[in-house]
Amino acid sequence: MSNKNSVEIAYQNANDLIHKKDYIEASLQLEEILKVFPNELNSIYLLIDCYIKLNNPLKALESVHEALNIKKDDKKLLRLEIRLNEYLDRDSECIFLLKRYIKKFSDVGALKHLSNLLVRQDKAEEADDFIKEFFENNEEYGLLYKGIRHLHASRYRKAEDAFKKVLQEDKNNIDALRFMGILAFKSGNHDIAEAMFTRALKLDPTYSLVWANLGQVFSVTGQLDKAQKSFKNILNMEPNNALIWAEYGTVLTKLAKYKEGRDAYLKALEFKPDSPRVHLSLGHVFKTMGEIDNSIDAYKKTIIKNNLSGEAYWSLANLKTYSFSENEIKDMEKTLEGDMSDIERSQMYFALGKAYEAKKDFDNSFKNYYKGNKAKKSLIKYSSDDTTQNTKRILKFFNQENIVNLSKSSTSDKDPIFVLGMPRSGSTLIDQIISSHSKVDGTQELPNIIKIAAELNTTKQDSYPEVLKKLDDFQLSKLGKDYISETKWARDVAPFFIDKMPNNFIHIGLIKTILPNAKIIDTRRDAMDTCFSCFKQFFARGQLFTYSLEDLGNYYTDYIRAMNHWHSVYGKDIFTVHYDNVINETEETIRELLDYCDLPFEKECLEFYKSSRPVKTPSAEQVRQPIYKSGLNYWKNYEKHLTPLKKIIDEIN
Secondary structure, eight states, X not given: OOSHHHHHHHHHHHHHHHHTTOHHHHHHHXXXXXXXXXXXXXXXXXXXXXXXXXXXXXXXXXXHHHHHHHSTTOHHHHHHHHHHHHHTTXXXXXXXXXXXXXXXXXXXXXXXXXXXXXXXXXXXHHHHHHHHHHHHXXXXXXXXXXXXXXXXXXXXXXXXXXXXXXHHHOTTOHHHXXXXXXHHHHTTOHHHHHHHHHHHHHHOTTOHHHHHHXXXXXXXXXXXXXXXXXXXXXXXXXXXXXXXXXXXXXXXXXXXXXXXXXXXXXXXXXXXXXXXXXXXXXXXXXXXXXXXXXXXXXXXXXXXXSSOHHHHHHHHHTTSSOOOOHHHHHHHHHHHHSOOOHHHHHHHHHHHHHHXXXXXXXXXXXXXXXXXXXXXXXXXXXXXXXXXXXXXXXXXXXXXXXXXXXXXOOOOXXXXXXXEESTTSSHXXXXXXXXXXXXXXXXXXXXXXXXXXXXXXXXXXXXXXXXXXXXXXXXXXXXXXXXXXXXXXXXXXXXXXXXXXXXXXXXHHHHHHHOTTOEEEEEEOOHHHHHHXXXXXXXXXXXXXXXXXXXXXXXXXXHHHHHHHHHHHHGGGEEEEEHHHHHHSHHHHHHHHHHHTTOOOOGGGTXXXXXXXXXXXXXXXXXXXXXXXXXXXXXXXXXXXXHHHHHHHHHHO
């Protein structure tokens, strides 16, 4: 390799090898080039990329330094130097390099990076001082800095004024556009946030922080395909970004792409192996996929790694089949004596409740469940009276007259089968049984009906459900068609699918208005078993009524009131299935269920526990087992503690 021509050939060969992902052979060829031509920059760039792909950050960093000797102020190389040092956990070196980089290039993105590193090292004051100095010394960014300070202090009006003034001076100020987007996002104005981030990316398609912001908007607004693409764009630019791999994994799991989500989390751990949050998320994915041993392993790594022990212990407890050792119980109780966030403390009490329940120490079990519920309730806002009034208002609207007037919608879709009722009432079991049928796709608890109701609740003058009267047949039909369209991401190819959001029971009137041909299955279980099972459960989101025995009793009362009304106005359009019947008269009940759904009997529905489909509910393990009776009247083990609940339930009966 003695001349430029041979170098070009070797370089092209190395490039071809990289495209074939043969990074080892490519790196060897590039190293040979650099022995003869040590200043051949293109080869150094390519070699750095090879070392990164081979997960050899030390060699990559060495090559970066060689390149910087040739091209001292190259921004790309300097950013790589910072990133590789961070990957090697050299925070002090990173801080030094970032400060130097910021002073040279006045980069706001780098400034945020520096701030995060300093805060991570408990140097918040130094971060604040550096930020202040940066903006005071950069006239261009002075006003922007004030806006950011107002934003962080939740002074949104002043922040908006500052950012608008920056944009008046420079309509293409990317950072001002970004922070306007962040402001809009924090204020719940997602459309404006999306518009601002999109505008910023047109100016600089490589601004990864903006792609991350846009991905968050898409994720929150349910535009999960777009969120996936946003995070993928960042990974194309920053393939070693552990945080984005984790965000990507979360979006994929929301899209029910559990294997891809698992792989994304594993990729994040390659670059950040000590991340407790990623280990925890990975545990959840493994549980959903039925890989319980892997799930246990991930949760235990979370406990070892850091500060999410409450959630990790509760996640272990929520596996149902996991048994805590005496040492683990002692560790949990000892952890409770130290500093914990309120939410973590609540989760730890729930985990201890399960641990003592497994030992049949029901008094200690209830004591901890009670403490867990009390701690969680102190963190939420929930009014039982408001729920009752809202229930009565909705039921009053959907009288026979209004139902007849609203029944002119031309929506013909028969796709959805709604499985609803109280949480912990056996809805996951029914879902698993029906989803085992060849003509039915199982999905998950889809939020779309609740979202439609919320979007219809536009103003105090035109609130839901009264606003339905102002919609014509076309608009009502469109709501139904939009629902079908917006849930396609969760489906496969079967002609029917299940929506098993339990709380949809309050919206049966809306469902029957916009999807008159939809099937509705009301799942019932013994009232005390249902309510106490809810009381034992720390729900990941929603179900705010479950953290008090009295609230549970009142909510169950509202549920019964609602279902009595729906049955009175819709009659046989709603099918009620009792958990006891599924347990005691399994085949007969399943045949009746399938017949209601206009589905032929298939033996796979009897063998539902053999299905390998992912299940994302607290009952994920139970539905992978044959039917068992141990859960019937289980509440009686705790009867002496449940007087407030039983009193309300007895009044219903």
